[in-house]
Amino acid sequence: MFDILFVMIFGLSGRVLTKDTDTKGRFSSPVLDVTEKQLIIERNQTLQLNCRGRWELQWVLPSGVPKSFQSTQIQETRCGRKTNQYCSNLTLSPALAQYTGSYRCRYLQKQRKQASVYVYITDSQRPFVKMQSEIPDVVYMKEGEPLVFPCRVTHPDTNVSLVKYPLHVLAPDNRNIIWNSRQGFSIRSPTYFYIGLFSCETLVNGVKYSNKFLTHRPVNKILDVYLNSTSLLHTLQGEILALNCTVTAEWNSRVSITWTYPQKANGSATISRRISRSRTNMLFYSVLTIPRLSKADRGLYKCQVTSGPSKRDTNTTVIVYDQPFIRLKHRNSPVVQAFAGQKSFRLTPKLRAFPAPEVIWLKDGMVAAERCSRYHVDGFSLVIRDVSEEDAGIYTILTGIQQYGLFQNLTLTLVVNVKPQIGEKTVSSHQPGTVQRGSRQALHCTSHGVPPPQIQWLWHPCPPKGLSPARLA
Ligand SMILES: *[C@@H]1O[C@H](CO)[C@@H](O)[C@H](O)[C@H]1NC(C)=O
Ligand SMILES: *[C@@H]1O[C@H](CO)[C@@H](O)[C@H](O)[C@H]1NC(C)=O
Ligand SMILES: *[C@@H]1O[C@H](CO)[C@@H](O)[C@H](O)[C@H]1NC(C)=O
Ligand SMILES: *[C@@H]1O[C@H](CO)[C@@H](O)[C@H](O)[C@H]1NC(C)=O
Ligand SMILES: *[C@@H]1O[C@H](CO)[C@@H](O)[C@H](O)[C@H]1NC(C)=O
Ligand SMILES: *[C@@H]1O[C@H](CO)[C@@H](O)[C@H](O)[C@H]1NC(C)=O
Ligand SMILES: *[C@@H]1O[C@H](CO)[C@@H](O)[C@H](O)[C@H]1NC(C)=O
Numbered sequence: 001m002f003d004i005l006f007v008m009i010f011g012l013s014g015r016v017l018t019k020d021t022d023t024k025g026r027f028s029s030p031v032l033d034v035t036e037k038q039l040i041i042e043r044n045q046t047l048q049l050n051c052r053g054r055w056e057l058q059w060v061l062p063s064g065v066p067k068s069f070q071s072t073q074i075q076e077t078r079c080g081r082k083t084n085q086y087c088s089n090l091t092l093s094p095a096l097a098q099y100t101g102s103y104r105c106r107y108l109q110k111q112r113k114q115a116s117v118y119v120y121i122t123d124s125q126r127p128f129v130k131m132q133s134e135i136p137d138v139v140y141m142k143e144g145e146p147l148v149f150p151c152r153v154t155h156p157d158t159n160v161s162l163v164k165y166p167l168h169v170l171a172p173d174n175r176n177i178i179w180n181s182r183q184g185f186s187i188r189s190p191t192y193f194y195i196g197l198f199s200c201e202t203l204v205n206g207v208k209y210s211n212k213f214l215t216h217r218p219v220n221k222i223l224d225v226y227l228n229s230t231s232l233l234h235t236l237q238g239e240i241l242a243l244n245c246t247v248t249a250e251w252n253s254r255v256s257i258t259w260t261y262p263q264k265a266n267g268s269a270t271i272s273r274r275i276s277r278s279r280t281n282m283l284f285y286s287v288l289t290i291p292r293l294s295k296a297d298r299g300l301y302k303c304q305v306t307s308g309p310s311k312r313d314t315n316t317t318v319i320v321y322d323q324p325f326i327r328l329k330h331r332n333s334p335v336v337q338a339f340a341g342q343k344s345f346r347l348t349p350k351l352r353a354f355p356a357p358e359v360i361w362l363k364d365g366m367v368a369a370e371r372c373s374r375y376h377v378d379g380f381s382l383v384i385r386d387v388s389e390e391d392a393g394i395y396t397i398l399t400g401i402q403q404y405g406l407f408q409n410l411t412l413t414l415v416v417n418v419k420p421q422i423g424e425k426t427v428s429s430h431q432p433g434t435v436q437r438g439s440r441q442a443l444h445c446t447s448h449g450v451p452p453p454q455i456q457w458l459w460h461p462c463p464p465k466g467l468s469p470a471r472l473a
């Protein structure tokens, strides 16, 4: 009971703390010697705050207080009757209006355990914590969040009004427009009305002071991301690589474009950027250039785009060859088979080459496409339309990369299979004739086909006389 009473007395005034009974739970948070929630002092006065606790202490000062500044002194001592406590005394002298803010003392190891006091340092020539500047500060509007004009003041009773340019005075209504001397004005549900130039204004001794703000509603719409190569990109060592990533975004958007690529750590690439506006959109270009490719530059190149919470990316894979090459081989065998009457037939040997070679097809030593209108070159294949027997022959593919003096030829033989046909059948069907018994007769059968057909004769004995074929059945 005594302990509880003691804590209450201690709570009311830290200065009473002279005896220290190490009761459990005491100093679970550090304790300041001021018990008020806020202090008001004048400029040039000295601000002294003393903090005490069970463990090592640390101060968190308002952003306006310069770090490692002569006028800031922190004295740390062991204190308490058994010197088993920690004391940290902060002295700011002279205090300046821009030091207005929340002063917090916390445990170094348990930072959530803290004590704080809000200190106003009044200055009749500086009603706003932030100095007025001719260039307005930009305030971003975010969907679903209140809009805050951070015009904190150095005296809690300062009368501030919010003005929308050119002349629209907004009074706090405690519903949508809220005034708070420690924060400034906040608008709970900002509408389009709140886009524009605003200022917080106050009159001190007939002098007008203001803090200006420009509100901005960021647009984060990425409409399109385009990389001028998205499939495999084949290149040669020593060559230049240039990739152009183009981002189309809504007007007023800001985007950030970053590249990831294999040699990023070495910084082997240079990146240039450009922005242009069309009537409806913004275009952002980022061009990545590697002046001399090496083997180590092969791999994935990714253009990543972010605009606020929106993200998009696109990529390409770069293959770097040591040197130009042509590899030309038969697909299965040097002889290929087609059938007469086939709608089309494609001659395609295996060809891998870089850079792309020139290709010429010869048939029997003459340029194929000039020989017959049914032949045409598609990619590096030769396509034959309506295959006929005369297409059989020797074909040669000539490949070459003139620039590097690389040439390779390959010859293949096309066999066109033709279904056997009997010549006599096409002329007329022979009527059974009568020949003299014992005479010598020659029967002719002419047949053609590829490969040459084999001819076989079959003899069907005539049905006995007087019996018609129908009866026989
Ligand atoms: C504070 O001190 C400065 C210089 O030391 C002086 O110019 C100023 O008038 C003082 N301000 C107040 C409010 O005493
Ligand atoms: C620091 O503050 C404590 C009280 O918390 C006080 O007893 C002590 O004298 C102060 N030390 C200095 C150097 O001001
Ligand atoms: C602020 O305005 C109120 C009434 O409008 C007035 O009573 C008060 O004195 C003003 N405060 C200051 C610091 O000018
Ligand atoms: C990048 O590509 C866009 C369109 O694809 C083009 O307008 C732009 O000029 C290119 N940038 C460079 C540096 O070539
Ligand atoms: C991509 O764009 C850059 C810059 O405009 C250009 O130099 C490069 O040749 C283009 N690359 C491809 C694969 O089109
Ligand atoms: C890039 O860095 C790696 C390792 O840091 C190194 O082995 C390599 O030679 C570098 N390449 C270039 C082109 O500088
Ligand atoms: C590269 O882009 C393709 C789509 O263009 C996507 O499917 C793939 O996941 C991307 N790869 C990486 C590693 O981002």
Ligand SMILES: *[C@@H]1O[C@H](CO)[C@@H](O)[C@H](O)[C@H]1NC(C)=O
Residues within 6 Å of the ligand: 398, 407, 408, 409
């Ligand atoms: C390829 O064929 C052409 C024409 O028949 C010939 O001039 C050339 O020497 C041949 N090249 C090779 C590498 O066989």
